[in-house]
Amino acid sequence: MNELYSLGISEETIKCMLEVNPKINDLSVQEIVFKENMLKELDCTDNQVRNIISSNPMFLSNTTEEIVDVVMTLTNYGFTTLNILFDANPYIFNLDSDEIKEYIESRKNNGESLDDIVDDLDSNPYLFNEI
Amino acid sequence: MLEKELLDFGFTQEEIDKFLNSHFCSTHNHRYLLIKFKILSKWLSDLNFSIDNIKYVMLSVPRTLGYNIEILNKKINYFVDYGIDRQSVLNSIKKQPSLLGVSMESLPEKISFFESYGFTKTNIIYMLKKAPSIFTYSTDGFSERLEKLTLYGFDKKDIIKMIRTEPRVFCASGEKLYEKMENYLVYGYTKEEIKKMVSIFPQMLYYSSDYIEMKINTYISLGYKKADLLKMIKRFPGILSFKEDFVRDKISYYMSLGYKKEDVIKITSVHTRLLYYSPDYYNKRINFLISLGYKREEVISMTVSMPSIIEFSFETMKEKIDFYNSIGFHDVFVNYPKNLMQSISLSYARYMFYTENNVEIDANNFRKLFIGSKRIFDIYGVTNNDLLKKYPYIREKGIER
Incomplete structure (x- = not known):
């Protein structure tokens, strides 16, 4: 979860993300970082990574x-x-x-x-x- | 004596009759059964089984009276040594007393079967807790189920994922599993689509054809078109588990926010995810958009045209609205909400490009910011890539006036 905070995602948004995809709770930091890096390979900026993950929590699964x-x-x-x-x-x-x-x-x-x-x-x- | 003992224990006369007429009890004398009953009920009671639990064990599997207590303890300890906490083992037995009947010799064989297939220890422990009856099947029974699923087109990874998600699926025979999947063909789904749906929501394998038909008719009676509904089920097969009241309440809730019924049906037909969200989730987002300066009726209208707006994170929503407010576009999105979807990076880059080329961009010619990339190239000879490289969006920078 700390990894999501470090992306600049607020607690309120994280609560909503967990509602949409409760499995996020079971993901390790490495798994989340791996997904972030996949987006960065597509030239996503940090901002875009944050937007994609916070708006579509299913992406992490x-x-x-x-x-x-x-x-x-x-x-x-x-x-x-x-x-x-x-x-x-x-x-x-x-x-x-x-x-x-x-x-x-x-x-x-x-x-x-x-x-x-x-x-x-x-x-x-x-x-x-x-x- | 036996009957009195059972009555005093809490069995009803009907239960006593059922118990005594079972194969095991009818082939043993009452004196033997009385002794065994006392031993087993004490043992279970010492394990904190309630009277109801004990009755359930004896009525479901009367032959447990014949089991040696030492062996029963060994079976429990086998699972505990494997890594399952004692209470979970006991809870599994309460759920599935026939676990007590599984032979000691077959337990390692069954565990080994699952491990060699690819299930981890964590998976196996979860399976025991969620669907203990799986361990009462023979390894031939396991193989039969796995074969049938493989025949249907599932690979090992899919099967492990499916059973990991919903181990109870494995309780049906391979034939039954195959038949249940075939039930969905009649709705026009291909085998590949059914496979995908089952991977997402293995529980759909519980449903009979009557149940599926009933669910479809329920949604149609609520206002959904059949063709749309079949698409909804394909993407979100979990909606087959929703009760009518649940869906009706969801529709009523959205109507209470200001949506017309036909809008709710239209939105949820395409954005079926919205049926999953809690009222709190949706309410927060509506209120957030209101806090960004839109009236409630404007938010309702925007989200009817572009339901995806409601799924943006708060950060994304604020960032977009703040940016567009800074260039005078606040009201544009009331009538053209679909443009809100465009990436801020692209909007910023185009805005800066136009500004540097003395092209005034305001609410009257807002479309310039959202035209197709081919058109921008045709008119100005620049691609999106060129613009993004030249004018990188930095969140904190925003628009400097």
């Missing part, structure tokens, strides 16, 4: 494979500033990579170009909530 899967899927489709994307919509991490693929492929099948779809999602990250 996602497995490494699940996180890498989502990141690789988005990267392969051409998303570049993932730090900005996840900072805008941290809940993207809760999606299945297959769901993201299905959504994008469905729009492609409707005639949209991949470039336009990526730009649309990048500029309107709330669209991921509709997947």
Whole structure:
């Protein structure tokens, strides 16, 4: 829990995080730091790391494979500033990579170009909530 | 004599009849049973079993009367030596008296079976506490269940995670587990989707097809569309466990905050997580947004259009609103709340870029801050990456006027 405080997350927010994801209590400092470092590998600033973790507490319980899967899927489709994307919509991490693929492929099948779809999602990250 | 002893102990006549008609009691004389009853009830009483606990042990597993007390103590000590606290072992026996019937020889074999599969000691101790009946099955029984789950497509890691989360799932036979998963196919879920749902919420394997159908109809009667509901269940299968009153109360609660019923249904169809949150959680966030200068009806309207706002942490909400207030955008989000989602880093970088290029940004042309990255590149020849590198957002710095 101290690790979350050191990120600049308030006690009130931590209480809410525990309500959403009680398993946070069982995580070790190393596990939390590992997840922070994964975000930093995506060029997330400390601020963005704080935002992502505090707004989407489930992220801390996602497995490494699940996180890498989502990141690789988005990267392969051409998303570049993932730090900005996840900072805008941290809940993207809760999606299945297959769901993201299905959504994008469905729009492609409707005639949209991949470039336009990526730009649309990048500029309107709330669209991921509709997947 | 035996019947009187049982009556004095607290058994009802019905219980006595059931007990004496059991296979074990009907094959032994009453004198023997009386002696064994006294020995076993004293032993259990010394272990702080209540009268009800003792009756439950004897009625569930009458053959416990035939067990040697020394051997029973050895079984308890075996689990204690393995690392389970004594009280938990006794509680498991109270829950599942047939644990007393598991042979001493088979205990290490069963533990070893789980350990070699990949369960840790902590997992096994948890399984014993939560679902003690697992230890009454043979290792063949374990194998059968694991095989059926593997056949369905679960790998070892999934199975361990599932049983670690909900060991009671393992109490059903492999056939039954398979059948329960197949029940969900009729709703259009693929095998892969069912697998994922079960991994998230193994308890859904308890549910019969009638129960599932009843739950779906309950949600439909509350106002949810079937197609939306099936998506909700796919993402949050735990909602199958919610009682009707619980969901109804949640809907009523959101309506008491100012939402219309159709808005609550619409929001929770997409943001099903909101059904999990306590009133306190939601209330705090509404009040926090109000404290940042929005009226209640504005907050309600913003969160209907963009429910995700309510899930931002307090720090994130404040940081965004403070920044946008500093550039005169406070009222923009009442009508265009979706723009609040954009990363502050990007908004700051674009704002600084426009300012340095003498492009006035205010509430009248706010859209410039939120246009697509392709458009910014087409007009100005800069990418988001360029802007973020040139104008890094530093939280404390904010906007200097």
